[in-house]
Amino acid sequence: MATIEMTPVPAAAPDERSLLPLLDEGKPSARGWLARRIVQAGVIGAGLALIAVNPPVLQTDRVTKGLIFVIIGFSLHILLGYAGQISLGHQAFVGVGAFTSALLVSKGLTFWVAIFVSGATGALTALILGFVALRLKGLVLALVTFAYGQVAVNSIFAIPQLTGGGAGVDALRPAGFEGDKAWAYLVAGFLALIWLLDWRLVKSKAGRAIMTIRENEVAAASFGINVVGYKILAFVLSGAIAGIGGALFAHHTRQVAPNDFNFQLALVFVLMVVVGGLGSRPGVFVGSMFFGIFPLAVPSDFVHYGELIGALLLLLTLTMFPGGIGQQLKPFTDWIAGHPFHFSLKPQRESGISSGGAGVRP
Amino acid sequence: MSVLECNDLSIQFGGLKALDAVDLSVNEWEIVGLIGPNGAGKTTFFNCVMNVYNPTRGSVVYRGENITALPTHERVPRGFGRTFQNVGLVKSLTVMDNMLIAQHSKVRYGAMAGIGGMPGSFREETALRENALEILSFMGLVEHRDARVGSLPYGLQKLSEIAAVLGTDPEFLMLDEPTSGMSPEEAHEFGDLLLKLRTELNLTVLMIEHHVPLVVRVCDHVYVLNFGRLLAEGKPHEIQRHPEVVAAYLGEEE
Numbered sequence: 001m002a003t004i005e006m007t008p009v010p011a012a013a014p015d016e017r018s019l020l021p022l023l024d025e026g027k028p029s030a031r032g033w034l035a036r037r038i039v040q041a042g043v044i045g046a047g048l049a050l051i052a053v054n055p056p057v058l059q060t061d062r063v064t065k066g067l068i069f070v071i072i073g074f075s076l077h078i079l080l081g082y083a084g085q086i087s088l089g090h091q092a093f094v095g096v097g098a099f100t101s102a103l104l105v106s107k108g109l110t111f112w113v114a115i116f117v118s119g120a121t122g123a124l125t126a127l128i129l130g131f132v133a134l135r136l137k138g139l140v141l142a143l144v145t146f147a148y149g150q151v152a153v154n155s156i157f158a159i160p161q162l163t164g165g166g167a168g169v170d171a172l173r174p175a176g177f178e179g180d181k182a183w184a185y186l187v188a189g190f191l192a193l194i195w196l197l198d199w200r201l202v203k204s205k206a207g208r209a210i211m212t213i214r215e216n217e218v219a220a221a222s223f224g225i226n227v228v229g230y231k232i233l234a235f236v237l238s239g240a241i242a243g244i245g246g247a248l249f250a251h252h253t254r255q256v257a258p259n260d261f262n263f264q265l266a267l268v269f270v271l272m273v274v275v276g277g278l279g280s281r282p283g284v285f286v287g288s289m290f291f292g293i294f295p296l297a298v299p300s301d302f303v304h305y306g307e308l309i310g311a312l313l314l315l316l317t318l319t320m321f322p323g324g325i326g327q328q329l330k331p332f333t334d335w336i337a338g339h340p341f342h343f344s345l346k347p348q349r350e351s352g353i354s355s356g357g358a359g360v361r362p
Numbered sequence: 363m364s365v366l367e368c369n370d371l372s373i374q375f376g377g378l379k380a381l382d383a384v385d386l387s388v389n390e391w392e393i394v395g396l397i398g399p400n401g402a403g404k405t406t407f408f409n410c411v412m413n414v415y416n417p418t419r420g421s422v423v424y425r426g427e428n429i430t431a432l433p434t435h436e437r438v439p440r441g442f443g444r445t446f447q448n449v450g451l452v453k454s455l456t457v458m459d460n461m462l463i464a465q466h467s468k469v470r471y472g473a474m475a476g477i478g479g480m481p482g483s484f485r486e487e488t489a490l491r492e493n494a495l496e497i498l499s500f501m502g503l504v505e506h507r508d509a510r511v512g513s514l515p516y517g518l519q520k521l522s523e524i525a526a527v528l529g530t531d532p533e534f535l536m537l538d539e540p541t542s543g544m545s546p547e548e549a550h551e552f553g554d555l556l557l558k559l560r561t562e563l564n565l566t567v568l569m570i571e572h573h574v575p576l577v578v579r580v581c582d583h584v585y586v587l588n589f590g591r592l593l594a595e596g597k598p599h600e601i602q603r604h605p606e607v608v609a610a611y612l613g614e615e616e
Contacts, residue, residue, distance in 0.1 A: 019495040022504065023488070197477055204476025204483055205462075205469045212452055212463050218414050219450030224438030224467030224530060233473060 028338050036336050051184045061252075062296045064184040067191050068248045069292030073276060073284045074194055075241035076269050081278040082207060083234035084214030085133055086142045089149025090269045093239045095261035096152070097122040097246025099163050102171035102256050111174035115247040122243015123236045125152065130235030134228060149266055157258035168257030171250040187248055194241055198281060201237070210234045268310070275313045280326020282333050287325050363425070364389050365534055365566045366411070371420035373410050380406045382590045383420070388534075388583075393560060393567040395577045395598070398587035399610055404570045405447060407587065408536055412437060412444060424534070438467045443532030447539045447570075449519045453512030457503060457522050460511060461494035462487075464529035494529060501525045501555075516543040524555075528563070535559075537569035541576060549573045553580050578602065586610070 028036065054060045072094055079085045097118035104114035129148050133141055157163050177183045201207040209230040212220040217227050250256040268291050276287020294306045317324045326333070331343040366388040373381045381403050388394045396404050409415045411422050412434050422430045424440060444450075451460045469476075469490065471483040498504045503518070503525055511519055520540060527535065540556075541549040553576045559565055571577050577584060578598040586593040586601060588610045594601060601607055 018492070019499060019504075020488075020492050022495055022507075023491055026508070196479065200479040200483075201477045204473075204487065205466055205471070206473035206476055208459070208463045209466060209473075211455070215452045215454070216450055218409075218434075219446060221414070221434035222412060222438070222442070222444040222446075222450065223464050223526070224435050225463075226433075226435045230473075237477075 026339075033338070036338065040336055048185070048188065051181060051188070054181070057297050058293070060180045060184050062293050063289075064180070064187050064252060065296060066289040066292035067184070067187045068245055068252055069272065070285050070288040071187075071191055071194055071245040071248065072242060072269055073273050073288030074198055074281070075238045075245055076273050077276075077278070077281075077284050078198070078201070078210075078234055078238040078241070080270070080273050081284075082202065082210045082214065083231065083238075085231070085234065086145065086270070087129070087238070088142055088146040088263075088266050088270065089129065089152065090145075090242060091261040091263065091265040092149040092152035093122045093125050093242035094246035094249060094265075094269075095157060095258075096125045097243030098171075098250035098256045098260070099157070099169065099246075100243065101247035102169040102250045103162060105172055105251075106170055111172075111251065115244055118243040118247035119240040120243070122246060123240040126235040126239020126242070127232065129239075130232045133235065134231060146263070146266075150263065153258065153261050153263075157261065163256075163258050166257065166259070168255050168260075169250075171254055171256050173251045173254065183252070187252070190244065190248060194244070195281065206230065206233060271310045271314055275310070275317050275324050277317075277324030277326025277329075280323065280329065280333070282329050283324050283326020286329070364423075365392075365425060366568065367423040368411065369421050369423070371407070371410055371422065372418050373406065373415055374418045380590050381410060381417075384587070384590075384592055386585050386592070386595075388566060388568050391560065391564070391566055392582040393556065393569065393580050395581035395584040396568060396570045396587065397572065397577060397584060397601075398593070402587040403590040404587055405538055406590075408444065408538055408570070411536065412442070435467070438530050441531075441533030442536065443527040443530050443534065444536040445520075445523045445527055445538055445540060447542065449511070449516075449523050451511045451519065451523055451526060453519075454510060456508050456510055457498070457514075457525075458491070458494060458507040460522065460526050461498065461507075461529050462490055464526035465490050465493065466530075468531060497525050497528050501528075517548055520544070528559075533565065535565055535567045535569070537567065537571075539570050539572065541571065541573045544573075546573075546575070549576050552576070556580055574602070 027033075050058060051060050051063055072090070075093070076087060076090050079087050100121045101111070101114040101118040104117060105111055109117075129145060132144055132148070136144055163169060173183055174186075177186045202211070209220065209225045210233070212223065212225055213227055213230055221227050249260075253260075272287040272291040273284055275291075276285070277283030291306070291310065294309070295303045298305070321327050323330070331341060335341045364387045366386075368384060368386045371381055371384045371386075372379065384407060386394075386396075386407075396407065398404055406415065410417045413422075413430070413432060414434055417430065420430070421428055424437075424442075429437065429440070452463065455463075469486065471480060471486055476483045495504065495507070498507055501521055501524065503522060506514060506518060506522070511522055514522065520543065524537075524540070541552050544552060556567065557580060560567065569581075571581075581598050583595065584598050584601045585595045586604070586607050593610055594604045594607050596604070
């Protein structure tokens with residue numbers, strides 16, 4: 001223990017020397033800041049240019065599918081990464097959002113309202129699961145979320161009036177966004193919005209509360225955090241984003257059928273988030289992009305290799321790189337965030353991600 | 363006026379009476395020690411007072427208000443601050459992050475305003491950081507603000523936890539073995555800190571503590587728990603010579 005210094009006490013006399021300059025210590029210079037923003041803008045610009053160019057392998061509609069997977073990945077990441085709650089029924093939230101929007105738009109409602117109703121129905125579906133999760137943990141919770149997803153898919157999605165039975169429901173894209181490129185930019189816009197929300201979530205009191213609950217519920221409560229409320233909030237936020245992702249999913253393919261939401265999809269969602277890296281937005285972005293695009297970008301004979309690759313990546317993540325892809329990106333993402341560039345080839349046992357670990361490791 | 367008053371506090375786990383009719387009171391500005399052998403029920407008592415465990419019988423009264431059934435998190439705005447035997451911080455986050463977590467119930471912006479990035483939330487976050495720096499500098503922890511709690515030596519983790527609890531603006535501290543893992547000299551310094559905290563922040567303290575010299579030096583009153591029951595209470599030097607207490611710690615001759 002270091003010596004306890006008993007010197008300055010700002011409590012009695014208001015200190016004339018503010019401690020605030022300390023907050024700026026270690027931050028990059030104006031030039032460093034500018035360099036980082038230029039690189040950041042360059043990466044985003046390159047991505048948007050990719051949509052405009054429409055290259056052979058990364059065609060615009062494939063990239064758009066990837067972007068939608070990223071939105072769903074961010075949704076699951078709130079539960080898996082921040083709250084430390086597993087969900088093997090996430091395809092149900094996505095499906096509820098997809099059918100809500102498809103049904104409302106086919107009844108004549110505008111897409112711009114329908115997508116927010118999808119967010120609400122997704123949140124409601126997750127809310128019910130959230131109340132279950134208050135009482136369960138670990139493997140039992142995983143099994144219950146699995147059952148919840150299966151029940152939702154096999155009951156609600158089996159109502160022909162809602163989901164059109166096997167044939168599915170048409171889901172028209174909104175006026176002005178029928179074309180693949182315009183649609184891709186719209187999806188990218190939604191992703192940007194959700195990215196910003198996620199950033200503010202972890203930088204504000206709600207995100208901190210959710211992450212504290214993941215680590216230690218009793219300690220969280222003794223810091224004044226309402227454990228029940230914030231756990232439920234994590235589920236509601238996750239469900240709302242999943243619902244919006246589902247609506248985009250439906251309008252992307254222009255048609256949505258109950259078969260689109262099997263259990264395998266829930267597994268892919270978990271894979272892409274864990275392999276992407278718990279606690280790392282850029283990692284989840286890359287992981288979700290990969291799992292979203294891969295089945296479309298390879299010849300149909302090779303599609304089932306996607307599962308093999310996914311399993312291998314999962315093993316690698318769980319055994320050697322607990323931070324997933326995010327851990328590999330860390331030197332770059334840290335630099336963008338304002339830290340000095342530090343790169344080492346040595347694999348780190350400790351992932352160093354500030355909010356890693358969700359109890360998913362065996 | 364008594365700050366905390368526990369009457370007949372009892373809890374039973376199955377057939378085990380973990381706490382049996384414990385009466386304990388803490389007066390304004392006192393430092394009260396709670397001692398007892400391992401497994402005596404000291405931490406269980408803290409958990410009952412904080413309603414982490416729901417007491418089977420008895421009541422907890424705080425400044426005249428019966429709070430037996432008040433949810434744990436609602437005690438913080440009333441002035442409760444609690445530390446844990448094995449450091450109740452998020453160890454994968456930095457000391458500064460934990461200081462922000464600790465100030466949770468003081469944050470005025472709503473959860474959704476924070477997520478939505480309302481301008482007020484940015485301003486308040488800066489204010490929270492500034493307040494955190496003041497507390498860290500008071501505790502001599504400023505240079506560790508960006509270190510992850512888990513990477514710090516145990517003694518510093520313990521101090522960081524005290525700093526975090528001070529971030530909740532407490533009036534009544536409940537410390538669970540604050541000097542465990544400290545050397546005798548460090549424990550002595552901790553005693554200085556505790557007395558200073560009481561004077562400058564006007565705190566009342568209830569602490570579980572094993573380190574006898576510290577208890578004798580700082581405590582105004584001591585309660586002894588054994589097998590879930592109160593064995594003795596009194597001034598520290600009286601307790602030190604109490605035959606039953608000595609027997610409980612050293613084993614009885616029969």
